[in-house]
Every structure is written in C-alpha cells, then in structure tokens.
C-alpha cells in the first residue's frame with residue numbers, strides 16, 4: 564500500500580470511530596513515515612490519550628516532537644513512555660525510548676535485566692524477545708512456518724497470549740480481511756513489532 568493510500572484509509576477510520584486508538588496510532592505512523600511529523604503529532608497524542616498503555620505510540624510521538632524541534636516535550640513523552648513500556652514488559656519500545664533519551668542527552672531510567680545462563684538455557688528456558696524475562700519455552704510451536712519457529716525459540720507464553728488478544732484488536736480495529744495478502748502483511752508486521760521480532 565502507498566503511504567498516501569494508508570494516510571487516507573486511516574484518516575477515514577479515525578473519522579468513523581474517534582475512540583479507535585490503533586487507527587490514530589496507524590495514522591500517526593503513516594504521516595511520520597511520509598515525512599509529515601507536524602501532522603502526525605495530534606494523531607499520536609490522541610492515540611496515547613485513548614490508550615495510556617500503548618507504549619510504541621510514545622516512541623513515535625517523541626520522534627515527531629524531535630522532528631519539529633520540540634526537545635522538551637520529547638523528553639517528557641519519552642520519560643512517561645519508558646515507564647509504561649517497562650511496566651508492561653514492552654522491551655523493544657523501552658529500549659528504543661532509552662536510546663532516544665540518550666541521544667537527547669536526558670536521563671535514562673535504570674533498566675531491569677535478567678540473564679539467561681547456559682544452565683537455564685540447557686533446562687529449556689528462553690529469554691523472551693518482548694519482555695526480556697527468562698521463561699520456559701512454550702509447549703509447542705504456536706503455528707507452522709519460519710515465524711512460528713522464531714516465536715517458539717524466542718517468545719514466552721505470557722507474551723504470546725498477550726499478542727493473541729492484541730491481534731484480535733488489530734484485526735477488528737483496522738478491519739483486516741486476512742484472506743487479502745496485504746491485510747495479512749499488516750497483521751504479521753503488527754505481530755512482529757509487538758513481539759519484538761523486528
């Protein structure tokens with residue numbers, strides 16, 4: 564999908580449902596990707612205001628604020644967002660926000676980090692890519708294919724269960740028809756982002 568098509572699609576979605584946090588988030592992301600940080604700001608602020616736990620939205624909001632030269636607001640957003648991400652175990656946004664705080668010369672809150680020892684690994688544990696916690700591997704692969712294998716090897720069961728709920732929200736709020744390849748791509752990308760699979 565072209566950036567302009569995405570922007571149009573998400574703009575229609577937020578007009579149709581002003582409570583749709585994921586649509587505001589997606590609109591803000593599409594605008595930022597299209598090089599329109601000033602236009603992205605209100606959409607991302609709305610996403611964070613509708614859903615205070617949506618940690619990736621804080622990172623994008625801060626990037627927009629940095630892009631328009633509002634360093635103080637960016638530091639405030641990142642400091643709040645970092646706490647949210649830490650509480651929720653959202654490692655990827657947490658680390659990204661720590662890097663941005665560093666780049667801005669601001670204080671980075673102390674991180675908690677568990678270590679996967681060879682003994683723990685030999686006993687069938689993994690370090691989860693999303694939350695960073697050491698946990699037992701899932702009982703079985705969540706689905707077949709390379710992505711299922713990657714999740715089995717690097718995501719804890721608690722985080723995968725969180726994704727199942729979030730995935731349903733993504734399908735409903737972004738009105739994805741998974742029989743369309745483009746919708747499947749959007750879904751997979753949300754899953755990879757959520758689970759920290761890059």
Ligand SMILES: [Zn+2]
Nearest residue numbers: 691694719722
């Ligand atoms: Zn986890």
